[in-house]
Amino acid sequence: AQSVAQPEDQVNVAEGNPLTVKCTYSVSGNPYLFWYVQYPNRGLQFLLKYITGDNLVKGSYGFEAEFNKSQTSFHLKKPSALVSDSALYFCAVRGAGTALIFGKGTTLSVSS
């Protein structure tokens, strides 16, 4: 069975500092990996995905993620955090023909 782990419930960073939100996964076969963001009382917004190819994936709002097959990780990163990046972030994985399964989410808090 596939699964996703986000080991940190909350990540706190100062504005302008780099941020990392961690994600590890387990899936049979090649993984399709995603990051989504959720603002209060809203649905989820797609940030980026890894299907195949370059291990470094660039997405919306300056976010990027690095796929590491040996460590089964897909960490979300941003070189310089903004206060407006404060939100709930979800990592998700699906295998071929399977449903998209989400981690429990990580709350990112960026202080000014």
Added chain:
Amino acid sequence: KAGVTQTPRYLIKTRGQQVTLSCSPISGHRSVSWYQQTPGQGLQFLFEYFSETQRNKGNFPGRFSGRQFSNSRSEMNVSTLELGDSALYLCASSLLAGDPGELFFGEGSRLTVL
């Protein structure tokens, strides 16, 4: 292009009642997935439909059911509501089912069970 539309946005029910939630996918999308979001359990997968057929099902009791119509619109039903069913129910659509494309989410239907 209109996004995923979920109705109603908010509803309050009492224990034992049933509820039906509706989801209209993005035009041209043929796959619809449903998720339950709660503070304690996070986002849990309910079902995935494609061309009126259920392709994948999560680990929920039989009180939770769904269907998809020929126009790709989907409904989910929860019967004999329990307090623990209070949650944000999110619908998402995609072009196809099980492919590497991303899901597009609606704003959700927030169900409160009293």
